[in-house]
Amino acid sequence: MALNQVAFIGLGRMGVPMAANLLRAGIAVRGFDLAPNAGPELETLGTFTRAASAVEAARGSDLVILMLPDSKVVDALLWQGAPALAQALDPGALVVDMSSSDPMHSRDNAARLADLGLGFLDAPVSGGVKRAVDGSLSIMVGGEAAGFERATAVLQAMGKTIIHVGSAGAGHAVKALNNYVSASGLIAVSEALVAAEAFGIAPQLVNKVFNASTGKNNTTEHKVENFMLSGRYDSGFALSLMRKDVQTAADFITGMQTPNEFVQKCLAVATAAEQGLEPGADHTAVHKWVRRK
Numbered sequence: 001m002a003l004n005q006v007a008f009i010g011l012g013r014m015g016v017p018m019a020a021n022l023l024r025a026g027i028a029v030r031g032f033d034l035a036p037n038a039g040p041e042l043e044t045l046g047t048f049t050r051a052a053s054a055v056e057a058a059r060g061s062d063l064v065i066l067m068l069p070d071s072k073v074v075d076a077l078l079w080q081g082a083p084a085l086a087q088a089l090d091p092g093a094l095v096v097d098m099s100s101s102d103p104m105h106s107r108d109n110a111a112r113l114a115d116l117g118l119g120f121l122d123a124p125v126s127g128g129v130k131r132a133v134d135g136s137l138s139i140m141v142g143g144e145a146a147g148f149e150r151a152t153a154v155l156q157a158m159g160k161t162i163i164h165v166g167s168a169g170a171g172h173a174v175k176a177l178n179n180y181v182s183a184s185g186l187i188a189v190s191e192a193l194v195a196a197e198a199f200g201i202a203p204q205l206v207n208k209v210f211n212a213s214t215g216k217n218n219t220t221e222h223k224v225e226n227f228m229l230s231g232r233y234d235s236g237f238a239l240s241l242m243r244k245d246v247q248t249a250a251d252f253i254t255g256m257q258t259p260n261e262f263v264q265k266c267l268a269v270a271t272a273a274e275q276g277l278e279p280g281a282d283h284t285a286v287h288k289w290v291r292r293k
């Protein structure tokens with residue numbers, strides 16, 4: 001099916017570069033964000049129209065992308081309001097929730113939308129702002145094969161590795177688990193660097209060793225030098241979002257009744273760091289918080 005019109009709701013740190021890549025791929029985008037002037041650069045790229053509301057953006061769109069903070073916001077947008085977004089969609093439209101939402105909510109949303117004759121995919125992303133900008137995000141997708149096929153060209157404009165991982169909610173489950181594993185690495189590296197520094201070892205050298213050894217991970221490779229030791233703490237991924245993702249993973253793992261001791265510990269540290277840092281702190285500032293302690 002040809003996609004004539006994509007609605008993009010949530011033009012934040014990730015949404016703007018993702019929508020920009022759709023426009024560069026020749027896909028017409030009708031965008032909406034609560035911040036009325038979000039992503040002014042989109043106006044200069046391809047066929048971009050700014051809508052006055054989410055419902056206005058979605059009306060007449062074949063595919064509606066959501067790139068919002070969390071499930072609470074997604075659910076409110078879909079089901080609350082007069083009309084709610086779900087009621088305003090054309091029959092057969094496909095909702096693609098690319099936010100890092102809760103898998104259980106996504107499963108419910110898929111079922112409720114199906115009752116209205118609407119499609120749903122959960123298609124969260126990994127790679128951060130940098131890979132959103134260069135269109136190389138990793139995208140994990142849950143939902144029916146037909147919807148996946150229909151959305152593939154659009155997803156390819158934003159991501160490089162696109163994997164259909166299962167039924168509705170599976171994408172969001174994998175995303176939460178990925179971010180839990182990533183957050184564990186970030187916390188472990190922060191504690192290790194601060195302990196090494198206390199012993200008198202230069203943290204730059206410690207990270208150099210990690211990157212040449214088995215301690216290497218995404219934090220050591222991409223975050224330590226750029227955002228932690230530089231003192232910038234501005235990677236573009238908020239600590240509040242990381243904590244939310246670990247909470248989602250903890251809820252998911254607990255719900256599956258599989259061992260959850262480590263995820264609960266990770267959640268406790270992420271929550272304490274969020275409470276101990278300034279509002280809006282970047283997730284890499286966990287290092288600053290550990291150091292201050």
Ligand code: NAD
Nearest residue numbers: 010011012013014033034068069099100128129236237241
């Ligand atoms: P962000 O806070 O920069 O953007 C969210 C945007 O949603 C904001 O512009 C906000 O105004 C808008 N918004 C909130 N409620 C709205 C509503 N009801 N209607 C319309 N717009 C609304 O967040 P982000 O960093 O772009 O992250 C978005 C999602 O992607 C989150 O779920 C996050 O966990 C996930 N994510 C972020 C990153 C990253 O590196 N920043 C990486 C992967 C995944």
